[in-house]
Amino acid sequence: MFETDVAMELKQINSRLGQLMQQNISKCDLRVGLLNIAMLVKKYPHKNQKDLAKELRFTEGAMSHAVKRLIQENILEQIPLESDMRYNRLEVTEKGEKFIRDYESCIHKVFKQIFIGFKDDELKELHTYLKRINSNLEKMSSKEIEKL
Numbered sequence: 001m002f003e004t005d006v007a008m009e010l011k012q013i014n015s016r017l018g019q020l021m022q023q024n025i026s027k028c029d030l031r032v033g034l035l036n037i038a039m040l041v042k043k044y045p046h047k048n049q050k051d052l053a054k055e056l057r058f059t060e061g062a063m064s065h066a067v068k069r070l071i072q073e074n075i076l077e078q079i080p081l082e083s084d085m086r087y088n089r090l091e092v093t094e095k096g097e098k099f100i101r102d103y104e105s106c107i108h109k110v111f112k113q114i115f116i117g118f119k120d121d122e123l124k125e126l127h128t129y130l131k132r133i134n135s136n137l138e139k140m141s142s143k144e145i146e147k148l
Contacts, residue, residue: 010133017110024106037066038075039100041090049090075099 021032033056040052047055053063067090070076075096078088092100115123 020110021103021107024103024110034066034070034075035100035103037063038070038092038096041076042092042097042100045091046089048087052090070096 018032037052037056040047040055044052044055049063049067050060052058053060056063058066067076067078071078073095074093076090077093079091081087081089118126
């Protein structure tokens with residue numbers, strides 16, 4: 001079935017992208033998941049750890065462990081809330097900001113290389129197809145998959 005071939009190609013592309021992303025951050029002895037947490041903290045500075053865990057579909061324990069690791073690496077820091085000193089908010093450190101900037105710069109270069117030889121109209125068409133695939137995936141529920 002041609003659909004299977006296309007799906008497997010997409011899976012392989014995703015795997016290769018993951019490997020490239022991991023290679024880029026391996027020099028800092030971090031995993032992509034930890035970087036994603038730091039990027040979410042930067043994007044949503046007012047969300048607490050519990051909310052971030054929900055966003056990433058992590059357990060609170062897993063999130064706590066990841067945050068501790070990022071604090072040890074000086075990527076994140078905990079700042080006590082002035083309104084209630086029992087609670088802390090997370091903040092990206094200067095080292096964390098630089099790490100995120102460097103990663104984003106590198107990944108944009110990778111994305112440029114991926115699409116060498118593509119014309120703008122080809123990229124737009126590909127984007128349309130990928131959005132349709134994502135839309136189809138969003139419509140599917142786990143119950144629908146079980147029926148298949």
